[in-house]
Amino acid sequence: MIMKMFNRLSSFPKGGVHPQDFKLSANRPIEFLPPPKTVTIPVSQHFGAPAIPIVKTGDKVKIGQVIAKADGFMSTNIHATVSGIVLRIEKCMDVSGYKRLAVVIDSQGEEWLEGVDLSRNFKADIVLTASEIIKKVQQDGLAGLGGATFPLHVKLSPPKGKQAEILLINGVECEPYLTADHRLMLEKGPEIMVGIKILMKALDVRKALIGIEANKIDAIEHLSKLAKDFHNIDVIALQVKYPQGAEKQLVEAMIGRQVPIGGLPIDVGCVVQNVGTAFAVYESIQKNKPLIERVVTVAGESLKRSSNFLVRLGTPISYLIEIAGGLPEDTGKIISGGPMMGKALNTPEVPVVKGTSGILVLSRSFSKRDPVLPCIRCARCVSHCPLGLEPYLLMNLVGKAMYEEAEQEMIMNCCECGSCAYVCPAKRPLLDSIRLGKSFIAQQRKERVKP
Amino acid sequence: MTNQKLTVSLPPHVYDHASVRKVMFDVLIALSPALLWSIYVFGIHALRVVLLGVSSCVIFEYLLQRYVLKVASSIDDGSAAVTGLLLAFNLPSNIPSWMVVVGCFFAIAVAKMTFGGLGNNPFNPALIGRVFLFVSFPVAMTSWPTPFVDRWQFVDAVTQATPLSIVKEGLRNGAPISGLIEKIPSNFDLFIGNRGGCIGEVSVLLLILGGLYLLYRKVISWQIPVSMIGAIFVFAGILRVSNPNACMTPLFQVLTGGVFLGAIYMATDMVTSPMMPWGMIIFGALIGVLTVIIRVFGAYPEGVSFAILIMNAFVPLIDKFTKPKKYGKVKNV
Numbered sequence: 153m154i155m156k157m158f159n160r161l162s163s164f165p166k167g168g169v170h171p172q173d174f175k176l177s178a179n180r181p182i183e184f185l186p187p188p189k190t191v192t193i194p195v196s197q198h199f200g201a202p203a204i205p206i207v208k209t210g211d212k213v214k215i216g217q218v219i220a221k222a223d224g225f226m227s228t229n230i231h232a233t234v235s236g237i238v239l240r241i242e243k244c245m246d247v248s249g250y251k252r253l254a255v256v257i258d259s260q261g262e263e264w265l266e267g268v269d270l271s272r273n274f275k276a277d278i279v280l281t282a283s284e285i286i287k288k289v290q291q292d293g294l295a296g297l298g299g300a301t302f303p304l305h306v307k308l309s310p311p312k313g314k315q316a317e318i319l320l321i322n323g324v325e326c327e328p329y330l331t332a333d334h335r336l337m338l339e340k341g342p343e344i345m346v347g348i349k350i351l352m353k354a355l356d357v358r359k360a361l362i363g364i365e366a367n368k369i370d371a372i373e374h375l376s377k378l379a380k381d382f383h384n385i386d387v388i389a390l391q392v393k394y395p396q397g398a399e400k401q402l403v404e405a406m407i408g409r410q411v412p413i414g415g416l417p418i419d420v421g422c423v424v425q426n427v428g429t430a431f432a433v434y435e436s437i438q439k440n441k442p443l444i445e446r447v448v449t450v451a452g453e454s455l456k457r458s459s460n461f462l463v464r465l466g467t468p469i470s471y472l473i474e475i476a477g478g479l480p481e482d483t484g485k486i487i488s489g490g491p492m493m494g495k496a497l498n499t500p501e502v503p504v505v506k507g508t509s510g511i512l513v514l515s516r517s518f519s520k521r522d523p524v525l526p527c528i529r530c531a532r533c534v535s536h537c538p539l540g541l542e543p544y545l546l547m548n549l550v551g552k553a554m555y556e557e558a559e560q561e562m563i564m565n566c567c568e569c570g571s572c573a574y575v576c577p578a579k580r581p582l583l584d585s586i587r588l589g590k591s592f593i594a595q596q597r598k599e600r601v602k603p
Numbered sequence: 604m605t606n607q608k609l610t611v612s613l614p615p616h617v618y619d620h621a622s623v624r625k626v627m628f629d630v631l632i633a634l635s636p637a638l639l640w641s642i643y644v645f646g647i648h649a650l651r652v653v654l655l656g657v658s659s660c661v662i663f664e665y666l667l668q669r670y671v672l673k674v675a676s677s678i679d680d681g682s683a684a685v686t687g688l689l690l691a692f693n694l695p696s697n698i699p700s701w702m703v704v705v706g707c708f709f710a711i712a713v714a715k716m717t718f719g720g721l722g723n724n725p726f727n728p729a730l731i732g733r734v735f736l737f738v739s740f741p742v743a744m745t746s747w748p749t750p751f752v753d754r755w756q757f758v759d760a761v762t763q764a765t766p767l768s769i770v771k772e773g774l775r776n777g778a779p780i781s782g783l784i785e786k787i788p789s790n791f792d793l794f795i796g797n798r799g800g801c802i803g804e805v806s807v808l809l810l811i812l813g814g815l816y817l818l819y820r821k822v823i824s825w826q827i828p829v830s831m832i833g834a835i836f837v838f839a840g841i842l843r844v845s846n847p848n849a850c851m852t853p854l855f856q857v858l859t860g861g862v863f864l865g866a867i868y869m870a871t872d873m874v875t876s877p878m879m880p881w882g883m884i885i886f887g888a889l890i891g892v893l894t895v896i897i898r899v900f901g902a903y904p905e906g907v908s909f910a911i912l913i914m915n916a917f918v919p920l921i922d923k924f925t926k927p928k929k930y931g932k933v934k935n936v
Contacts, residue, residue, distance in 0.1 A: 166930065171617055249611075328617065400930065413931040484610050491616040498611045518617070519610035525623050525680060526722035531878035532621070539930040542878075562929055570615035577621040578722075584613050 161366060162408075163391035164401040167538035169571045171394055171492065173367055174328045176451045176458040182335050184462045185475060187234045187259050191466030193219065194246045194254040197505040198295040199302045200226035205255055211238045216265035216442050219255050222290065228303045229293040233444040233464040236260035245502050247488045247495060254503070257466070268441050275438040276346055278353055285354040285437060292442040293506075297428035298322055298397065299489060301507040304429060308354045310418045317421040319352055319360040320406055321430055323375070324390060324397035326365060327490025330510040332447040333427050335460045337364070337371040340431050341378045343438075347430030348385055350437050355423055360385045362427070363406045365392045394492060395569035399424050401538050413565055428509075448472065448504055452513030454480035463504050469511050470500035476513075484519030487512040492570050525578035533572035533582055539565055543572035543582040550589035555596065558589050566590065623721075626873075627681030629822045633813030634688055634868065640796055640806045645696035646754025649802050652703055656691030657684050659707035667716050682721045686710055689729035692803020692864060693908070694736070695747045697762065702740055706732040726915045727875045730908045737908070747799045765800050766793070767860045770851055771904035780848055793858040804861035814867035823871040826883035827890075831866040832857050834891025842899060850899060860898070865890075865907035875915045882925035890914045 196202035203220035213219060213232040220230035236259045243251040264270060280288060290305035310316055321344075325333040337344065348360050362379070364372045366389050376387045390396055390405055400411045402424055409420040417424050428447065435441040444465060451458035456477025463472060469486070473479050479500070487494040488508055504511075533543040541562055549558040566586050573583040641649045664683040668676045678684075690710055694703065710732030718724045737744045746762040764772065766787040773783040788798040796806025803810075817823045839856035842849075856862070870876060870890055877886045890910045897906025 166928075169619070171619070410931050413929065415931070479607060483607055485612075485616060486609055487616055491614070493614050494616065495614070496609070496611045496616065498609055512616075514616060516610075519612075521612070522618075522622070525677070526720065528623055528626070528682075528722045528873050529876075529878060530626065530873045534878055534927055537927070540927040540932075541929070542927065565929070565931070568614075574615050574618055575621060576618075577623050577626055579618065579622070581613075583615065587613065 161389055161391045162405055163393050164396060164405040164538060166540060167536045167571060168393040168395065168401070169536055169574050170392065171328050171574065173392070174451075174453075175331050175334070175367070176329065176453070177331045177449055177460050178334055180331075180335070180457075180459050182339055182447055182460045182462050185464070185467065185472070187464045188467050188471045190239065190256060190258050191234050191464060192244050192254045192256050192468070192503040193230060193233060193466040194244070194252050194503065194505060195220040195230050196246075196252055197230065197301060197465070197507065198228045199300060200224075200228070200306075202253065203227055203230045205241050205253070207238050207241070207255065209238055209240055212236070213238060213257060214263045214265045216268050216444060218291075218442075219257075226303060226306060228295050228305075229291060229442070230255070231293055231442040231444050232257060233466050234259035235263035245499065247497065247502050247505060247508065249495075249498060269439040274342060276342075278346070278350055278437065280437060282354045282356060285350055289354075289433060289436055292436040294429065294432055294436055294443050295506050296426055297432060297446060297506065297509070298426035299493075299507050299509055301505075304425075304433070307423055307425070308351070310355075310423070314418050315421070316355045316357050316418060316423045317359070318407065318423075319348065319355060319357045320402060320417070320422050320424045321348055321360060321362040321427055322397055322399075322402055322424055323362050323364040323368070323371065323427040324402060325368070326392075326394045326397040327492055327494070327510070329451045329512050330449050330490050331451070332449045332460055332509050334368050334371055336431055336447055337368070337427055338374055341374050343434040344375070344427055344430045345378050345382060345385065346438060347432070347434035349382070350433050351423075351425055351430060352384075357423075358384055361406055362387045363390050363396075363402055364388070365390050365396060367392045395538060395567070395571065398538070398567050398569060400567065413562070443506060446504070446506065446508070448508055449510035450476040450513070451510065452480065452483075452515070454482055454515055455513050456480075465505060466503045468501055468503055469497070469508075472504070472511055473500055473513060480513060480515070482515040483513055484516035485512075485514040487514060491518075492574065493568065521581075522579040524580055527578055527580060530577060532575040532577065536571045536575045538569060538571065539567060541566055543586060544580075546589065547580065547582050547585040550585045550592075555589060555593050559593055563589050564593060623680045623682070626822055627685050629817060629820045630685050630868065631681065631688060633816045633822075634692070634803070636809040636812055637692070637803055637806055637864075638688075640809050641692075641696070641802045644750045644754075644796065644805055645748060645802060648696040648748070651700070652694055652696055652698060652802060653688060653691040655700055655703045656694070656707055657687035659704045660684065660687030660690070660711050663708055663711040664716070667712060668720075672716065677721060680721065683711060686715065686728045686732075689803075689868060690732045692868075693729065693733040693801050693861065695744065695800075696802050697746065697748045698736075698743055702736055702743060706736040709735045722874055724874060725918070726912055727869055727872050730869055730912050734908050734912065747801070750797070750799045750805070763799055765859070765904070766798065766855070767898070767904040771898075774849060780851065787855075790854055790858060793855075800859075801861060801864075804864045807858055807863045810863040810867055814863075817867070817871075823867065824880065824883065826880050827871045827876060827887040828863075828866040830884045830887030831870055831891045831894075832862060834888040835862060835894055838892050838895045839899075842895065856895065856898070860894075860905040861907050862894070865911055869907075870911050870914075875918060877918050877921045877925065879922070879925040879927060882921040885925070886914055886918065886921055889917070
């Protein structure tokens with residue numbers, strides 16, 4: 153069986169790197185983490201407009217109650233993740249490093265909103281219609297849990313004239329260290345399958361494919377076995393290669409189509425969703441449970457207990473690290489996300505949000521970058537760029553403030569996967585420069601639109 | 604918990620283990636079998652030229668950076684040592700010591716540092732050094748010691764011509780090809796290195812061995828060596844077929860005149876070669892064609908260095924026309 157899977161291992165054809173995967177917590181089952189004394193719930197946890205708070209200081213809230221309403225179509229609801237009293241509504245530091253509006257709730261008891269199915273019953277029958285599903289996931293605040301947190305209902309409502317024909321489920325988890333999706337696939341397989349069925353119904357597609365990298369053989373076997381009961385869901389084993397979890401690379405790896413520049417996967421007839429999102433969809437539609445918690449990997453070489461926690465949103469990251477054995481002596485960096493694309497935090501006193509897939513505690517040896525040397529034109533950045541860009545050239549152009557030329561060289565198409573900086577033997581800050589150029593060009597474009 | 608100092612930086616937070624120094628040391632490792640063989644063939648003088656070449660390049664780079672350019676020294680990246688070794692490999696072992704030093708100065712000061720140091724030089728510094736010596740001191744640069752003679756003594760070596768110059772001189776004087784073949788080593792001797800010539804070029808076998816190591820370590824890719832040697836073979840083959848009396852066999856053409864040294868170690872220099880696979884193939888093939896043109900129709904018996912330097916100048920142009928294919932450019936939205 154394993155051999156059969158290896159025979160058809162596919163991947164995206166161009167570029168990519170193979171960082172050592174350090175899946176320290178792969179064998180640690182998901183543990184439910186009891187909610188902390190206070191949670192800080194930012195009203196902007198998704199891609200799009202921040203939600204608008206609808207509770208006041210002193211209000212009593214229940215778990216699952218809407219505390220901030222979506223502001224327009226490109227936004228999602230935010231729910232209370234503990235029951236108790238709203239302490240204050242104020243600007244708090246979040247993962248981005250900026251202070252943003254958040255609702256702080258003091259946890260008192262465990263009182264759920266009426267109608268949430270807390271039983272252990274497994275529900276396979278889907279009763280809602282497609283439009284009801286889309287409405288429900290919007291109410292329940294669902295957003296892509298892979299990290300980009302794109303509001304789910306937007307993805308489920310393709311623009312006029314475009315029809316999805318295939319649903320791709322992302323179980324790749326190509327970032328080193330992260331194991332949240334891996335554990336979810338092993339422990340919540342049947343629920344994920346039903347979640348996929350719900351997504352297929354909402355999108356009106358006949359076929360769904362689950363892509364999993366070959367370093368998760370157990371997950372591939374488990375979901376393949378479950379998929380036998382569904383004639384239109386298949387599991388595809390993929391080669392281990394970063395950044396396969398990136399939407400464009402995943403589409404090409406799984407169905408061999410390239411998303412056109414400036415386009416979305418829907419332009420080639422597919423929609424990509426994370427396995428974590430599929431599970432959240434099951435919880436929302438079948439159990440009437442809004443998005444109030446998620447699985448977070450907490451890992452690091454010096455951490456006593458690298459673990460996978462089921463965490464209420466708004467829980468401080470410091471609390472997770474404390475449960476995992478406390479911050480080690482030699483900590484140099486705390487990362488939200490994976491080591492390739494994650495964000496370094498300046499304090500662990502920030503809350504877990506919808507897009508937090510992992511918290512990495514890295515030792516001081518990760519804090520130092522090697523000295524930068526001149527480019528020796530080895531072309532490694534060019535050959536490893538999955539998008540066919542020339543990072544060395546982009547860096548030179550940005551350094552000389554030649555933004556128009558950089559735009560012509562498709563700098564805005566960069567997905568910031570960091571493969572170029574990862575492989576550079578001269579340790580040049582290629583991605584730093586490209587991001588600088590991108591933000592400058594984005595700024596210029598905004599100003600151009602202004603009257 | 605929060606009193607611990609945290610580093611905030613942009614991703615990625617992990618890097619692979621590649622470094623410029625590792626690249627340069629891989630080249631030094633790859634060249635060492637050929638170096639040991641040369642010391643066996645040419646003796647103490649090969650060692651003298653190599654040590655002098657490496658040390659003068661490193662010292663010149665250090666002195667220029669320290670006292671003239673007033674910048675941090677970069678000799679620990681190993682690139683100056685590689686330049687020195689490659690330059691020494693392109694010299695005969697009986698060359699006077701002061702000429703080696705002059706060549707090294709020219710390579711480092713003129714060909715490398717004036718352009719801004721490592722990564723900015725358009726031409727291969729070792730080849731510039733060699734060509735400078737070749738043009739300035741043609742006699743010293745074209746008298747090669749007879750192999751295996753007086754290897755371990757500091758005496759003036761017995762010299763002889765290289766196979767290529769025997770052929771060139773012979774053809775110029777109207778001698779028939781068949782008569783010349785007796786004067787030159789067999790193809791097998793040329794391949795294993797039982798012959799005279801520049802320090803580094805003698806054993807094709809060991810140069811290929813080092814090349815395989817570089818391929819394995821991904822320091823070079825196959826395109827430039829294969830297209831360059833292939834082009835020499837094919838082009839020389841066409842000339843041979845069209846005029847068997849004026850041209851040696853294609854096998855002889857690729858086994859002599861430092862073709863393998865140039866193809867594997869000089870033309871593949873990352874700084875002065877194209878970046879994309881197709882660009883490398885074009886680059887290598889044109890070097891091969893130019894080499895044969897210089898050898899057969901030009902005044903010099905040997906054309907690899909000139910061919911590589913000429914093509915170095917075309918690298919920006921080649922890079923411009925062989926850009927990687929952008930993802931998603933196949934269809935319009």
